[in-house]
Amino acid sequence: MLYPYTDDFVDCTTVSQKAKKEFAEVFHERLLIGESNYDPKSHFNGQQSNVAELRLPSSLQSYADKIGKVFDMVKFIENDWTRHGEHKCVYMSLAAIHDSQIKSTLQHARPDDGYAPTIPQIEQVSAEKGGASLIAAGFLMEGRLTRAKMAYLEYLGFGMQLVDDLQDVELDMKNNHRTIFTQSIAEGQTLDAPTARLIQYCCRASAYEKHVIICEKNALHTAQYAEFSISSCNFGTNEAIHTGKHLVPFLSTYMPNLQILRLWRPDDFPWTSIRPNFKYGYYYGVSRGQWQRTLHTPQSINEHVVVFEQDLSQLFEQLKQLAYLDIHGDTSSEKIEPYRLMVQTRFPNSRIDIQISRFRLWM
16 A cells, blocks of 8 residues: 555645655655664554654645655554564665656656657666566565565566556556557557567566576465456457456466455456457547447346356466455446356355455355
8 A cells, every 4th residue: 555655646746846856855764764763672553643743844744644644554564574684675675666656757748848758768767666666565575585586576567567557548648647658659659569569578577587586486476365456348448458368377377376366446347358449540439438338238248247257267277276256346236146146157166245346256
């Protein structure tokens, strides 16, 4: 939760540049140095701190409550990893994420004064931000990392950052946020070329892993729990709606020992899209709107039941140790009973709980 809080603050268009700059300085110091009264033997119980004691500059006073919550999240981390000694890199990695978040403001194009980042700038910021986020996640889980693990997590983190940028391409275009994908659109090009390069990059991950991790197992191979947010299968670009089809191949390759999987969906429970690709152009919005109006028809419901069964079958066939699947989404009431009957038929020895906003399956 720490990363979304700080990322939202840095990317917020209503926060002044002065406030962002001073927040960067204050939070950087909080991460690397800690509070003056830091006691490694004390335990933070979750009670919200007194924001008046933060001594924030005037530009940040109106955001004191939000910043107080951010600082309290750091205290939770301090419960697990002491600041000094062998775990100091935990806080160095968190500071690296924060620094890359600040640098990401360079990706915001400004039509009013004509500023636009260059492709080298965009690539550098994306690589730093993605790599730093996954390295920090590794430190938070293990406390220490070898150089080989850091190298692999950096490689994988860049790829995951690009996947996230592809999912957010419509929102980023609206906010003048330049990524490798929105820059292609701004230059009048399609997303085919950068998407193909992203797929190629991800396919090389296993080869890169073998190169940098000679005697170690991949850090993700031992993971037994994972959470993923997958973009909509119905709304978005032709490329973004098909992101989910890569979920099971990714998990079976990098997390074969997974036992618990939680997915966050903006809409229905299946993660493989049945939406056809629409040709970009004048009639793109019209074609997409016509298709979306068919989502509640009996034919569409049957198609979603079929694809959901295929998704579940592939998932549990590839991940032999998976015992619990938890999907947070938003389906329609007409699909609940068809989904229930399908699961009971396909997995007769399982236990299931289906609601409009949640799907849970115990194997």
